[in-house]
Amino acid sequence: MKSLSYFILFLFCLNDFSDGKLEYNSEVYPNFESDFLVKKDSISNIPKRFLEFQKNSKGYCLVNGNSTAKQIALSFDDGPTEVSQKIIEILNKFNAKASFFWVGERIKGNEDIIQLAKENGHLIANHSWNHENGFSFSNQDLWETQIANTFKEFSDYGIQDAAFYRPPFGAITQKQIDFLATQNIKTVLWSITTMDWDANQNTDDLMFQKFKEHIHPGAIVLMHDADYGNLDSKLKDLENILKFGKSQGYEFVTIAELKP
Numbered sequence: 001m002k003s004l005s006y007f008i009l010f011l012f013c014l015n016d017f018s019d020g021k022l023e024y025n026s027e028v029y030p031n032f033e034s035d036f037l038v039k040k041d042s043i044s045n046i047p048k049r050f051l052e053f054q055k056n057s058k059g060y061c062l063v064n065g066n067s068t069a070k071q072i073a074l075s076f077d078d079g080p081t082e083v084s085q086k087i088i089e090i091l092n093k094f095n096a097k098a099s100f101f102w103v104g105e106r107i108k109g110n111e112d113i114i115q116l117a118k119e120n121g122h123l124i125a126n127h128s129w130n131h132e133n134g135f136s137f138s139n140q141d142l143w144e145t146q147i148a149n150t151f152k153e154f155s156d157y158g159i160q161d162a163a164f165y166r167p168p169f170g171a172i173t174q175k176q177i178d179f180l181a182t183q184n185i186k187t188v189l190w191s192i193t194t195m196d197w198d199a200n201q202n203t204d205d206l207m208f209q210k211f212k213e214h215i216h217p218g219a220i221v222l223m224h225d226a227d228y229g230n231l232d233s234k235l236k237d238l239e240n241i242l243k244f245g246k247s248q249g250y251e252f253v254t255i256a257e258l259k260p
């Protein structure tokens with residue numbers, strides 16, 4: 001079952017990289033294909049290159065926080081949407097803080113959700129302007145078409161949070177990470193994915209089971225505040241994630257609050 005999941009994820013990623021505009025570069029990522037097929041390193045379910053980025057980026061690329069601190073940073077991508085509100089209500093029940101990586105072009109019209117996230121102490125960060133895969137973009141293009149304009153939109157809508165960027169699909173190069181570091185932007189990846197975007201893996205309690213299996217100090221957990229099917233399961237699993245994490249002595253914090 002697991003190898004099938006990796007294969008599906010691999011196909012998903014291949015699809016991202018083969019739409020005519022983007023190409024898999026074997027010089028940049030010689031192990032790209034096998035990273036998605038083989039479980040490597042101590043942190044499960046993530047491409048090995050994430051750990052290489054973190055190691056090479058002097059604190060400007062986060063895959064996880066301090067591995068001795070009982071903290072977990074839940075993160076939700078692709079909003080704001082009406083799902084964001086449901087998620088915030090659940091987080092609040094557990095007095096948990098989280099990080100929302102929002103898409104610039106989706107900000108307008110969602111002022112109420114922005115307000116709700118802000119007044120409850122959640123962090124709002126940058127997930128590009130229109131969710132394009134920026135893997136093959138030049139630094140300048142990535143900055144101008146995806147990142148700077150999203151920060152500008154944030155600022156127009158009163159969002160002043162710390163400068164964190166999560167690349168759509170986790171697709172980014174070391175060169176881009178290094179460039180963003182010169183702009184004082186930290187790239188945020190993840191150490192646990194719940195696969196909540198995948199309709200084959202977001203039913204029943206599968207997302208909670210993944211979390212439970214891979215929970216570790218300093219975890220950054222990838223979820224989505226968008227409805228990719230089986231939303232009720234996601235919301236129920238989120239409650240179970242919070243309940244279980246708390247029962248194990250973890251504190252749920254924003255990315256900015258993770259200990260280095």
Ligand SMILES: [Zn+2]
Pocket residue numbers: 077078127131168169
């Ligand atoms: Zn996304």
